[in-house]
Amino acid sequence: MLKAAVIGVGSIGQNHARVYREMDGVDLVGVVDSSPQTAARIGARLNVPHYTDYKALIEEQKPDLVSVSVPTSLHFQVGIELIEQGLHVLMEKPITSTVEQGQKLIEAAKKKGIVLAVGHIERFNPAAMELRRRLREGMAGRIYKIHAQRLGPYPSRIQDAGVIIDLASHDIDLMRYLMDDPIIRVYGETLQSINSDREDMVNGLLRFQGGAVGVLDVNWITPTKMRRLTVTGSRGMFDCNLLSQELFFYENETAPSQWDTLSILRGVTEGNVLGIRIQRHEPLAAELGDFVAAVRDGRQPTVTGFDGLETLRLALEFMHSGKDVIIHTETT
Ligand SMILES: NC(=O)c1ccc[n+]([C@@H]2O[C@H](COP(=O)([O-])OP(=O)(O)OC[C@H]3O[C@@H](n4cnc5c(N)ncnc54)[C@H](O)[C@@H]3O)[C@@H](O)[C@H]2O)c1
Incomplete structure (x- = not known):
């Protein structure tokens, strides 16, 4: 049995929790949300312990693998801590807010020898x-x-x-x-x-x-x-x-x-x-199944940290390109 947890059980995270709860060979040991109402509601619905602080869940439940589905601006902060503690991480997309943060997550995951997957669900x-x-x-x-x-x-x-x-x-x-x-x-x-x-x-x-x-x-x-x-x-x-x-x-x-x-x-x-x-x-069930299988078999997931980083890099290029200098103006 692999012990799973979900951090951030809002719109998408509650579905991660449901899927782990129903998955063979996986024990959902708890859910975390900084909103006490959300944590309690999802914990009660799935009949698992709930927390408002992920540090407490890690300390008490010692999960093997974690889905991180907090808002994007918190991906790096939460992800780096989990990776440094040796937990396998499925990071919801996008991997992080910046390329530098994404690179740091990938390096840390490599150093620790853990699986880092990114939730590009399509x-x-x-x-x-x-x-x-x-x-x-x-x-x-x-x-x-x-x-x-x-x-x-x-x-x-x-x-x-x-x-x-x-x-x-x-x-x-x-x-x-x-x-x-x-x-x-x-x-x-x-x-x-x-x-x-x-x-x-x-x-x-x-x-x-x-x-x-x-x-x-x-x-x-x-x-x-x-x-x-x-x-x-x-x-x-x-x-x-x-x-x-x-x-x-x-x-x-x-x-x-x-x-x-x-x-x-x-x-x-x-x-x-x-x-x-x-x-x-x-x-989502196929995505989490692939993540769990990667952890179990010690292999790369279908969507690696590198894939997440490459996609983020291209997305940021799109954002910047529209703001580039105007190269042609019509004169009247
Ligand atoms: N793969 C997909 O199809 C898909 C779909 C939706 C969202 N997402 C991604 O998932 C992430 C979450 O999006 P959402 O739509 O579920 O947002 P959401 O706002 O519905 O959920 C985020 C949850 O995280 C909680 N939270 C905030 N800070 C926290 C913290 N420090 N610790 C624990 N919980 C915390 C919030 O209270 C909230 O319940 C985003 O990065 C988004 O891009 C992916």
Whole structure:
């Protein structure tokens, strides 16, 4: 039995606690929240001890592994302490607020020989997993474009991060995972209309080393929730709905042959539409299962500290790019 605990049982952390509570081979030994009401409510619901201070939980319950789901600005402060005590850590995304903090967490985890995983949950979405498998098989042919749309209303509880760090980081990580091709350039335009000091919208472009282009369309100014990803290649287009876990393939009838993936696209014609059967599961359960298995087997998790850091680095580049000097002004 591995002993698990969750620090920060708000919106996402309470789900971590529920999943550990139901997981075979894992004993949820307690939950922590600085809000006494939240700690007591989740502790009572799951029938486990609750604390308002994580130091007390560690001292009394001695967990082996911990999910950290406190607000982003506290990730480093809480994470470094747990790692230095030799606990395995699943850090909710983003890994930290700054690249320097992320590097320190990774170095500390390496020194201690513990597992550091980052909660980029979309890698465990069964529709995204199936999409990756089919892209690797070459079903889309040569990939030209990957386009992510993550739109929705503003979650007022998020007070310490803008939409790039909080939401677009999901898509940046997913693009890295699906494309398996280094991102060599990013540029984004941002807009602020709800938050006074952070962006609520980003429209960005990414360039992959192999030549493909990524498009990022992420905001929390839209009155309906959308999580959609399309991948367009020489042989057709995948359309993935990450919310409903659905995947479709729109075939290009005049596609170059399978053996000729680098050839120039000579035409595009509407072909068959294939609905791909997805074995649905809860992404969070798969993510925590992977973390626990990594701890048990002494292996790397699917989303490593390095992945979290690389995604954070790209997210911060998006934030800064929109603030760069204006290179062209129209004169009247
Ligand atoms: N992977 C995902 O899909 C996903 C989804 C939502 C949030 N997140 C991430 O999870 C983190 C939490 O987000 P949320 O939406 O659950 O926020 P939230 O505000 O709902 O929950 C955070 C909880 O942490 C508690 N807390 C604050 N300081 C604490 C401390 N020092 N010790 C213990 N508890 C403390 C708060 O009282 C609150 O209950 C963020 O970093 C966010 O980016 C990830």
